[in-house]
Every structure is written in C-alpha cells, then in structure tokens.
Amino acid sequence: MEIQDTRFLVVDDFSTMRRILRNLLKELGFVNVQEAADGVVALEKLKAEPFDFVISDWNMPNMNGIELLQAIRADVMLRHLPVLMVTAEAKRENVIMAAEAGANGFVVKPFTAATLDEKLMRIFKNLHD
Amino acid sequence: MTINSGNPNSEELEALFDSVVAANQEAEAQVRRESTVATPVAPDYLPASKGEDVDQSPLSGNHAENKEQIRSISPPVAPAKYSSDMIDQIGHMTRKLHEALRELGLNKEIEKVAASIPDARDRLNYVATLTQQSAERVLNATEAAQPLVENMEVEAHRLSRQWQMMFDKKLDVEQFKKLASQTHTFLQDVPKQTKATHAYLMEIMMAQDFQDMTGQVIKKITEITENMEQQLLALLLENAPDKMKSMPSSELLSGPSITSDGNKDMASNQQRVDDLLESLGF
Numbered sequence: 001m002e003i004q005d006t007r008f009l010v011v012d013d014f015s016t017m018r019r020i021l022r023n024l025l026k027e028l029g030f031v032n033v034q035e036a037a038d039g040v041v042a043l044e045k046l047k048a049e050p051f052d053f054v055i056s057d058w059n060m061p062n063m064n065g066i067e068l069l070q071a072i073r074a075d076v077m078l079r080h081l082p083v084l085m086v087t088a089e090a091k092r093e094n095v096i097m098a099a100e101a102g103a104n105g106f107v108v109k110p111f112t113a114a115t116l117d118e119k120l121m122r123i124f125k126n127l128h129d
Numbered sequence: 130m131t132i133n134s135g136n137p138n139s140e141e142l143e144a145l146f147d148s149v150v151a152a153n154q155e156a157e158a159q160v161r162r163e164s165t166v167a168t169p170v171a172p173d174y175l176p177a178s179k180g181e182d183v184d185q186s187p188l189s190g191n192h193a194e195n196k197e198q199i200r201s202i203s204p205p206v207a208p209a210k211y212s213s214d215m216i217d218q219i220g221h222m223t224r225k226l227h228e229a230l231r232e233l234g235l236n237k238e239i240e241k242v243a244a245s246i247p248d249a250r251d252r253l254n255y256v257a258t259l260t261q262q263s264a265e266r267v268l269n270a271t272e273a274a275q276p277l278v279e280n281m282e283v284e285a286h287r288l289s290r291q292w293q294m295m296f297d298k299k300l301d302v303e304q305f306k307k308l309a310s311q312t313h314t315f316l317q318d319v320p321k322q323t324k325a326t327h328a329y330l331m332e333i334m335m336a337q338d339f340q341d342m343t344g345q346v347i348k349k350i351t352e353i354t355e356n357m358e359q360q361l362l363a364l365l366l367e368n369a370p371d372k373m374k375s376m377p378s379s380e381l382l383s384g385p386s387i388t389s390d391g392n393k394d395m396a397s398n399q400q401r402v403d404d405l406l407e408s409l410g411f
Contacts, residue, residue, distance in 0.1 A: 012341070014340060014341040014344055016337050016338075016340040016341055017338065017340070017341040019334075019337075020334060020335065020337060020338055023331075023334050024335075027331060057341075059345060088341070088342055088345060106403075109338060109341065109342060110335075110338045110339070110342065111338075112335070113331065113335065
C-alpha cells in the first residue's frame, strides 16, 4: 500500500478542528479521511470498516481520547492501529498517560502544518522499520 | 448558552433565590422604616441607560465611568444625607455579613470561590488573546493574498485584449511575437502566484484553530461561574430568616467541583512534550 492511500480517522468534538485536520492531511497528500465527533462514534467506525491511522483529540464527551486509545489497544482487531493524539491537554500527566496507554505520537494544540507532518512521518517511519 | 441550561434544578433554585431575596428585602425595609427616610438602593435620579451605554462591551470596564458621565449631566437632586445613610447601611450590612460568614465557617467556601475568579479572568484573557491573534492572522493573510490575485487578473485581461486584437488581425508579426512571449511568461508565473495564494489560504485555515481552544476555556469558565452562583446562593440561604431555613440546602453546597488547572505543571509547548516523551523512552 502506498503511504498516500492511508485511511485516516480524525476524532475531535469540534467540527472546526476536524476540518482543519482534514485540510492539513489533504495538503500533505492524504485524501482518504473520515471524521468522528467522539470516542464512541470513532470506535463504531473503526469496527465497521478498515482504517490505517487514527488522529484523536483528548477532551471529548461520551468517550475521551485516552479511553478511545485504551479501547483500541484492548481490541485484538484494532490494537495495531497507530494513534496520534492531537490535544490541548498538555500537562505532564497527560503526556505520560498517553504514552503509557500506547499513543504513537503527541501533538500539542495549537500546532503548525509542519509539526503535524513531522509527527506523521515519524510514525510512518517507525511502522515500516 | 446560559449558565443554568441543562441544570434540572435551575427553576427550583431560582424560585428559592427569589423567595430568599424577597425575605431579605422585607428585613431591610424594616431597617429603613426605622431610619428617617427611605434610602433607594439604586438612585432613581439616574436616567435609564441610553445610547452611551449601548455600545459598551461588558468587558470594557467603562461602565462606572459612563454612570459618572450621566450623573454629571443630570442635576444632583439627592441630598447629601441620602448617601451618608446609604454608606452607614452598607457598612452595617458588610459587618453583619462578615460576622455571619465567620460564625458559619462559610468564609472558607467563599475564599475558594474568590480564588477561582483570577483563574476565570486569566482564562478569559486567554480567549481574548487567541481570538485577537487569529483575527490578525486572517487579516494579514487576506491582505497579502489580495494583490497577488488582483495582479493576475489585470495581466490576464490585458493579454486577453491583445489576443482579441490578434484574432481581429490588428497585430503585425513583431507585435504577435511580443504577445506570444508575454503570454508564455504569464503562464509560467501563474503557478507561482497561485501557490503563494494557496499558502495564505492555508494560513487563514490554520488561524481557525482557536475555536477549539476557546470553546474548552469557555466551558471551564461556565463551570466556575456556576460554582460561584451555587456558593453565593448557599451563603444567601444560610443568612436567610429562620422560616426559610427549613428548605433543603445540602444539595446546594455540592456544586460542580472546579479543577483549577493552574499553569505550573503545563508542558505547554511541543518541544517540552517531545523532550518529556523522549525521556520516557517513547
């Protein structure tokens, strides 16, 4: 599979942020992007159809990003999925918790297109090594 | 969104609030009858706010100044006696409130609420800063992109007119050669200009990232405000006349807890977060 064919799921409760992420991904050459407004919706989508990459916010209603991450890691079918946390929750304990829960990367809001690009590329590189 | 939306107890609380206020006003009226003249809490001679007030944002802090202006326009009809009575009364009430607070141990609760006010203020400042930065980024990018688009438009029109002249057989060979060369240059230049314009459009898009941040901050401020309301209501209830005390008060004190994040433990920039992750072996 070509890297540009990666199927992304963008999870954020703010539609503005989902659109920004979608546009940034498009800018980086990724056009296969779907959206979910919280962890519950995201998990349903992940179980319903195949995805290759999850980008998730932390602070969301119903099921937050860390719970989503834990659910993904606990699911045999999904546990291999790379998860990039994109969040304003930038406290030490948040970063540690995300790392321990198995996040593949952590981007602090507000971020630049270059930062997102760099984190994505690093994750892709680690996956293929 | 109002503070009370989604709170099933809000109507009940409001009714309770009103009845407590009414009871207190009755008690105050008693005090007033004992003094020689009734003291209006809000001076009647102040005209209802007109044009001057309308444009004032509540955050501007000029409200008092406006009232001052209005007061200076209208003749001061209130005799000096009114204000000294009022000050006496306010002083008396403050003393009573202070003692009641101490006796009831409520000062600790109020202290907590008061401590959350600077936090809310900081958060609001943060919202103001983010939205301003965003507006400036958008305006800058727009102003930078406009001339690029305009120049392309002007040049395209000019070349188009020349080509029309060519089709009308009004150009000689030399003029045609020149037109062909200019058109080629223009076509080479357009992708550069559209690329630059595209970058400005991306900049405008990225400038919208404040919405998600401010949304979260405003949600937290709503919580703080709600807690303040709960605490003040509890205070009011504790100081209500005896007949009001039979009303349930325990639930009033269990307002939403505020997790005051503070800033000291923030790993707020990407570099620090990356360093931290690296130190953890990720």
